[in-house]
Amino acid sequence: MAELTYIQAISEGLRQEMRRDPRVFVMGEDVGVYGGAFKVTLGFQEEFGAWRVIDTPLSETAIVGGATGAALMGMRPVAEMQFADFISCAWDHLVTVAAKQFFRAHTPVPIVVRLPSGGGFSGGPFHSQNPESSFAHIPGLKIACPATPEDAKGLLASAIEDPNPVLYFEHKHLYRRIKAEVPEERYTIPFGQARVHRPGDDAVVVTWGAMVHTASEAAEQLAAEGFEAEVLDLRTVVPWDRQRVLESVRRTSKVLVLHEDTRTGGFGAEIAATIAEQAFEHLDAPVMRVAAPDTPVPFSPPLEKAFIPQVEDVVSALRDLAAY
């Protein structure tokens, strides 16, 4: 076991996959010579050559459409969007071509699109978004949102192995902020299996990505007051672990759904609706949501702080649940 940051775990995982499978290659803007805007692929071109670590023109459509074509020809492309926000330029290719290809033609499209996402450092409206909910609505796409270095590596291996298009959201604010022991050997973490990040029986916070850590801090604060909230990390939004969420709901009877994406139509609404449909009689309080307000991600620090759910927002919601 080595102690790795979240970003090191992504690099390490990707390097291992490229070493074991010659079909895996990387393409994106500045991923080769420069090593990627965040340096995930630093040193890769030296090891794997310029035709497996491909610097592309500024062309998100050609990157995602190209990855789809290469996958149809038997390759395992890992495409990088420099920022998750730029995936809007390739929306058509993900949603129109890649997501529907297997359903229509029975030809799998095993592509991974790496999406550095999330705010917390004044990236403004175009370098901070968490657009996973928009894609969760599209049948045919899978979505992984790792919260820890160990999951970052294991979910990436699963994403590359998966025969479907996978959107791999890596949270930029976690890149160098969190560190943990990560197994050196290759391993996979199956999609659709939630993980208990922090145990507790008084309420459950269902969340993913960077918000796992926000939830955890909030839960620690309340533990001092004798209220123990479970933090349940979904790990993958599509597929999501309904079973595990419903189990926690039945056990704790109080639920908070938390995400960094905006509120209306966010994936939290789907979770809340499922709980209402399938576990209504187990609830002792309404399902609560903490999410970003329905605005673009603002730039200035006080505005951004008001936008991204903070520990105190989660604490306050949990207090409301406790008092209900």
Add this chain to the structure above:
Amino acid sequence: MAVREAEPVGSLQEVKEAGLDREDLLGIYRNMLITRGIEERGHILYKQGKIPGSFYTGRGNEAAAVGVATAMGPNDVGTPLHRDMGVHITRGVEPWRIFAQYMGREDGPTRGRDGNVHMAVPELGLHPMVSHLPAMLPVATGMALAFKIRGDHRVAVGWFGEGAAARGDAHEAMNFAGVRRLPVVFVCDNNQWAYSTPTYLSYPIEHVADRAAAYGFEGVVVDGTDVLAVYRETKRAIELARAGGGPTLVECLSLRMEGHAVHDDAFYVPKEMFEQWAAHDPIERYRAWLYQHAGLAEDEEDDITAGVKRLLIDSLERADQSPLPDPSGLEQGVFASPEDLDTPHHK
């Protein structure tokens, strides 16, 4: 690098030099007849209410489609569009499966999941189009990228229309393919009308192929009603790509002889234009050439025509026996399983 306007094909000798023997020439004729025959019968089926949705044909484009597909090698791949039935026929898709596709049956290539010409048989190197044109150009470019990475001597062919040439996908695909000199051939079916939009409202230059120069490769304009000229120019482009010479843009000029789809009577196309191009009907033109240059005899032609007729009758019958898809299976098949990767084109 100015655009090149290809000469028409003259003699049998010239065709032989381009790699076609007499058998091939008759095969091309047969494929063109099947192509038109399927679409004519499809039109009737549509009017009889047997085809749901809408119905599109490629009347006038038979030579362009068959010519390009004839030039492709057995391991080459492509992403043909809704005017390119001739590509499916030439690559060997069985007509009964196309009728089954039209009628939304289980034996159509998309098993009723998609309709009309939104289909392809991947085992034959074809991958189905989407309605968002020219979204398949970046996909074809990615196929070529896979070949380049692996050092396969294979070529991808990506089709688009002169209308779709206005969209960004076309630019991104051609620019990336040009930068990396990928083994891809871009075929523009220029049928002069994008639904009701004429060419002068689609692009401000003389030819779509003029744009190739901007991406660092050659553009060639060919008469899309001359099947042998289309074959010759595409063959040249495909072999150049196979040899590492990068992409070519081949623009096949024809006229869409019907409306955008069956509901559209194409009132906006001047009558004289239809009359002028009707005199260049690709099948009639080729038939005359075969009589003049390849010694086609009347009984030989009758055999071919009768064979095609029989094939289409049998195909329709067989397609009509194909079941409608079972709605209980609708939700299966959105996501692929690992064993679905175990197909020849994924190896």
